[in-house]
Amino acid sequence: MIVLTNITQLVLMILSVGLFVSTLEYIKKIQIFAPNGLLSWNVMQLNWGQRNQKTLLKPFFKLFSQSGLSTLFVIRCLLLVGLVFFPLQSVFGWVLISLLAVSLLTSSLITRYGSDGSDQMSMLIVITLVLCHLPGLASPRLADIGLWFIGLQACLSYSVAGIAKLASAEWRASTAIRDVFSTKTYGSKKATLFLQKYPAANGFLCWNVMIMETLFPLCLFLPWPYAMIFLIWGFTFHFFTALIMGLNSFFWAFMATYPALYFINHQMPWHLF
Template identity: 35%
Template sequence: MSFDLAQRLTEILLALAFLQQSAEHLAGPQAARAMFLTRAALCLPLLAGIQSDWILLALSIHSIAVLHRYNGPYNGGSDRMGLLVLYCLTLSHWLPTGYASHAAFGYLGVQVILSYFISGIVKLANPAWRNGHALRDVFAFSAYPVAENLRALQGHPRLLQSASWGVIAFEVAFPLSLASTPALLIALPLATAFHLANAVLFGLNRFVWFWLAAYPSILWLQPQVLAAL
């Protein structure tokens, strides 16, 4: 994947992610509604590819106001990933063409890979994840909107333990997908399916779009890594 194409795909996916996030505030307080309507308005030209460099700079400045309003990324990991994508993409447009812009965009890909790997290592070190109790507690006690019929899964410890190890193995092994293009083309749909499952089961819908927005950086980064080896 070329650098320009990866940048453009990231712009489109990030705009869609921010539009989804902004829509959640349409029924909120007036101040929040105005703030996120501004973000949504900025996303429309980004989606169309109009003056992307200036629009991204405006979105970056706007994000500072959002951070101040909510005393940080108010929705945790998904908002942090959204800001990471935004800032790396903005830098890749405004830094000098070549090594500097490529480094900013490649940094995004590295951080996405590390987000899976570190999450897997943390789970591997946690006995509650290794024995399946962490997933059991999610289905049994979580405030996430899990359907009542899915709560019955807490009574299947072997299934939950197998699922736990499946998630751990996938996350820890994710960096190996850089070894070949076919491996990466398998890993990214699996990662997407993982986020979609989290959205359906637990309502973590923001993770889908923000992580998808970061995937073009990995598709661009992978051949650069192979070429450097």
């Protein structure tokens, strides 16, 4: 069994929990890949018909049946369980995470519709860990570079999301969260009623999200106790988006980047004050 003193290992373990849940969710909904399903390969292969990659990717196409993908998802679950017992720094641990990366890349060819930012963050982390821990070639410095890449991508994601919201009239008018929460797709009846009862909460929530997301990269430059404010905010934000909006996979994918933010903050040669 591995010990969670290593930051990279901690990133991987948090991510693994989310990937395990997400993969089990795909197994539960495997009928979406059936011949009569929403992402049936009979239809989805048309997406690749005009592409030169078709010949290159042909060997993978046999996998995209309902049974092929079921097998792929079960293997992915086993790989994730294996990563609990074999550290990333071991050769076997690296083989396991490489196979995990292959399984994620393969399934991404058919889940173009339906995947979200958490799936992209998960793939981004897994591929970075594979590249930065290649046995025999990767150095400790490369492992650090990998953590920097993961942390900077997390900061970019929050910052871009914040700036895009600041540029939106609906977010600035404090109506965006009320409107999103009132949908059945991403909202809830209780949240809608709460925001109708306390209209001031709309303004607080919209501006809170816009300001904190935009300023999130400050967590790299502030002294650690102040940087923690951003990470605690992020934890609370993702917890509530999981609770109210059902975005459970975002919680794990983004929490997995937080150890990397801790690492960068502690590597910074200077802080703002």
